[in-house]
Amino acid sequence: MVLAAGAGKRMRAGKNKQFLQVGNKPLLVHTLENFINDRACTNVLVVINEADEHLMREMLLEHSLLEHVQFVYGGAERQHSVYEGLKRCSDDSIVFIHDGARPFVKEDRIEELALRASESGAALLAVKVTDTIKQQGQSLKTLDRSTLWAAQTPQAFRHEVISRAHEWARTTNYLGTDDASLVEALGEPVEIVEGSYDNIKLTTPEDVEKAMAILQKRRGSVKKGDGSHMRIGQGFDVHQLVEGRPCIMGGVEIPHDKGLLGHSDADVLLHTVADAILGALGEGDIGKHFPDTDPEYKDADSIELLKHVYSLAKEQKYAIGNLDCTIIAEAPKMGPHIEEMRNNLARILETEPSQINVKATTTEKLGFPGRQEGIAAQAVVLLTRG
Ligand SMILES: Nc1ccn([C@@H]2O[C@H](COP(=O)(O)OP(=O)(O)OP(=O)(O)O)[C@@H](O)[C@H]2O)c(=O)n1
Numbered sequence: 088m089v090l091a092a093g094a095g096k097r098m099r100a101g102k103n104k105q106f107l108q109v110g111n112k113p114l115l116v117h118t119l120e121n122f123i124n125d126r127a128c129t130n131v132l133v134v135i136n137e138a139d140e141h142l143m144r145e146m147l148l149e150h151s152l153l154e155h156v157q158f159v160y161g162g163a164e165r166q167h168s169v170y171e172g173l174k175r176c177s178d179d180s181i182v183f184i185h186d187g188a189r190p191f192v193k194e195d196r197i198e199e200l201a202l203r204a205s206e207s208g209a210a211l212l213a214v215k216v217t218d219t220i221k222q223q224g225q226s227l228k229t230l231d232r233s234t235l236w237a238a239q240t241p242q243a244f245r246h247e248v249i250s251r252a253h254e255w256a257r258t259t260n261y262l263g264t265d266d267a268s269l270v271e272a273l274g275e276p277v278e279i280v281e282g283s284y285d286n287i288k289l290t291t292p293e294d295v296e297k298a299m300a301i302l303q304k305r306r307g308s309v310k311k312g313d314g315s316h317m318r319i320g321q322g323f324d325v326h327q328l329v330e331g332r333p334c335i336m337g338g339v340e341i342p343h344d345k346g347l348l349g350h351s352d353a354d355v356l357l358h359t360v361a362d363a364i365l366g367a368l369g370e371g372d373i374g375k376h377f378p379d380t381d382p383e384y385k386d387a388d389s390i391e392l393l394k395h396v397y398s399l400a401k402e403q404k405y406a407i408g409n410l411d412c413t414i415i416a417e418a419p420k421m422g423p424h425i426e427e428m429r430n431n432l433a434r435i436l437e438t439e440p441s442q443i444n445v446k447a448t449t450t451e452k453l454g455f456p457g458r459q460e461g462i463a464a465q466a467v468v469l470l471t472r473g
């Protein structure tokens with residue numbers, strides 16, 4: 088259960104912080120991917136505000152996650168949101184309750200929590216407190232920090248245990264700041280699984296900068312030299328120019344007296360980029376994935392084809408490092424459309440336009456592009472993961 092029904096007031100972003108862009112994707116997308124990609128996780132429930140539903144659906148669709156989640160409407164307080172979510176969890180499950188605003192939970196912690204929760208009924212991630220903690224009373228007291236832990240999420244429970252704790256809290260009007268505290272209040276065991284200081288909750292604007300630094304660190308900390316932290320690929324494609332076809336380039340329909348011939352919409356730029364990404368992944372080429380003999384791809388929208396190719400990269404946890412493309416065409420003029428193509432590519436590939444470069448050249452009237460018989464495009468892409 089991923090909680091995303093808060094207002095994000097302390098973030099002061101003018102919208103629910105779950106939509107905030109953190110590096111190459113929105114906060115909630117980072118968080119959900121940790122669970123959707125986890126093999127042991129069978130159902131992902133997202134607790135949302137009804138008012139956010141439309142935008143939430145659009146965002147998850149754009150990142151190919153919509154089909155992997157179910158929505159439930161939350162309540163006024165975090166605890167009420169959890170209560171609503173619990174009604175939708177099955178009786179025999181281990182329920183993970185996690186803040187949508189914590190994007191950096193690690194796979195091995197999820198495994199450890201599942202194990203400990205199935206043994207003891209309840210387990211949470213927490214880190215040892217590193218500051219000296221003062222308690223304000225009549226006089227100031229210093230607590231023994233060797234016994235203090237800062238609670239994080241996920242918190243994992245046998246469904247029966249957490250449902251009972253929430254029912255009790257509801258009838259007694261007990262409001263806790265996390266879910267483990269409700270089980271503690273019943274006097275039942277809760278185990279701590281040591282987490283990581285990087286598993287931060289993005290609460291204030293400063294946390295976005297911390298999150299960016301953690302993302303950078305993760306990208307840089309993947310073992311170098313094994314060829315898995317970055318992959319490079321190149322693509323090249325040509326389509327013939329003929330009368331009676333639209334000229335679609337980088338998702339932009341460019342007014343011209345001729346258009347590109349092909350089984351799909353023949354967007355030579357997007358095909359080239361798709362080939363470059365497939366090359367980087369060692370996954371062959373677009374002909375292998377979308378055969379031009381398959382009627383399913385007749386007049387296919389190349390944006391959808393490229394999205395599919397990018398989803399293969401995401402499955403392997405790669406994102407775009409940068410992409411550089413060249414269109415080779417005598418006509419039409421590409422200049423007025425380059426920015427739109429760049430923005431389209433950034434959107435499809437879930438990155439920033441600054442990571443993408445699109446340029447165009449003629450061949451000085453030489454060869455098939457020069458004679459305006461066709462248009463070629465080439466691309467080089469760097470995929471990174473971490
Ligand atoms: N009624 C609520 C309140 C919070 N949350 C979720 O609980 C998590 C942790 O809460 P917090 O960081 O406090 O988020 P917000 O409530 O959104 O932030 P704020 O308190 O600043 O408004 C967030 O992922 C938030 O979306 C929720 O699902 N339902």
Ligand SMILES: C[C@](O)(CO)[C@H](O)COP(=O)(O)O
Nearest residue numbers: 165186238239240264265288
């Ligand atoms: C549950 C929690 O993440 C534990 O640290 C946290 O208490 C929830 O956030 P909030 O700011 O207290 O709502």
